[in-house]
Amino acid sequence: MRAAVLNTIPGELEIEEVAVASPGPHEVLIRVAAAGLCHSDLHFIEGKYPYMTPAVLGHESAGVVEAVGDQVTYVQPGDHVITCLSVYCGGCENCLTGHPSICTGAAATERTADQPPRLSRNDGEPVHQFLKMSSFAEMMLIHEHGLVKIREDMPLDRAALIGCGVTTGLGAVFNTAKVEPGTTVAVIGCGGIGLNAIQGARIAGANRIIAVDMLDSKLELAKEFGATDGVNAGAGDPVQQVMELTGGGVHHAFEAIGLKVAAEQAFGMLRAGGTATIIGMIPVGQNVELPGVAFLSEKKIQGSNMGSNRFRVDMPRYIEMYMDGRLKLDELVSRRITLDEVNDGFAAMKTGELARSVIVFD
Incomplete structure (x- = not known):
């Protein structure tokens, strides 16, 4: 072969x-x-x-x-x-x-x-x-x-995406972070995984979903997937921009790039009691540095491996979401x-x- x-x-x-x-x-x-x-x-x-x-x-x-x-x-x-x-x-x-x-x-x-x-x-x-x-x-x-x-009427070229990117992004929202309806969410990085985290937050019922990226074209695409706001990280400090948009930070921030600085920014975007979920693969040998005093505000940071999936249960559910029009x-x-x-x-x-x-x- x-x-x-x-x-x-x-x-x-x-x-x-x-x-x-x-x-x-x-x-x-x-x-x-x-x-x-x-x-x-x-x-x-x-x-x-x-x-x-x-x-x-x-x-x-x-x-x-x-x-x-x-x-x-x-x-x-x-x-x-x-x-x-x-x-x-x-x-x-x-x-x-x-x-x-x-x-x-x-x-x-x-x-x-x-x-x-x-x-x-x-x-x-x-x-x-x-x-x-x-x-x-x-x-x-x-x-x-x-x-x-899976069901045989599911197009296989789209089913393939569920094998990693879709499951990783949606699962980080549904399984790892357990985003609740009405909460505020920020997603750093609007590639395949970030877009799925965004639409996962939309499906979960988040009120405000802030997409963060360096490219305006990606921010526009993110709005098609459910983002309510876009922050261009190249136009100023993205943490400060998110803080101003939300009046004090988000309940959940997702890092979907795999960069040390982006993980630190995700933590910095949190309101008191918020949770940063790191989805991206930060390169081997790099360490994330966080201000220790922030933990007094009960801010949390956690990892997510492949969306904490139970894939034989999760993936058929995602297919049903796609087939009935809820999942892009x-x-x-x-x-x-x-x-x-x-x-x-x-x-x-x-x-x-x-x-x-x-x-x-x-």
Whole structure:
């Protein structure tokens, strides 16, 4: 099969022929229909987060089950599925207490060192599977605990977005922060994840939703997703602007970029008792600095991993929201590209002007 392989870090993806193994126990072979380009992939391409090479990147995808291995009962060939990197073991304490997105036993869902790799070059050299997914390829071989079965009338190019960006943004609002109706919200960064946090706040019933970005075009797009106000962070201190707009700060601030300074700004935008939720991937080695006296006002800061999801429950619910018109997905797709255009897609991502590029496979 054809796949986009990262051979050096930093580097660009190279389109190569990669062999995929037959499904073993609890494994599912998926023919990929669509895969979104996520900023998380770019972090690894640029070396902001370490990973092994060679590796097939990609993790936000949807497709059709091609074959299943022994002991798989949840899906069968022909089923439509969304994949999710929150692969869970189902037996650790976090899984058993309803927190599978921070599963501590997920290594049990991978093949062991004495088994043949799921992905390899035609000469037998192993190719690493990225985040237990590797969706920048025509086929995926993953554990059954890394997918959810969905209704067949859901368009797969939009379903792919639910595999990461949508679930991360909405889940940060619904599951991690538990935004209440009538509250005020600020979202820093209006890319794919930030836009989903904004529409999550709208669906949750927030009264005022302030979008913060450097680009006026992104702020206008944010208003289509539910933002009531826009703050251009390049036109002055965004914290001061939010404070003036709200008369003292917001109940909830979401950082959706992955920058130290943005995380600190999110905390600074809070009213007394407010909560800052950090969604973005702050580079390894960077520390967030906060004024200690602010904690006397009961301000809080917390992380959110993939929207604190329970993806087999959450994703079908998000599909229903889309199908009945409450959730915007069509507007998230900025470009549909081929696998050969994947590097162009990441170059466009760096400009900050796009919501999402989606690889569509024939």
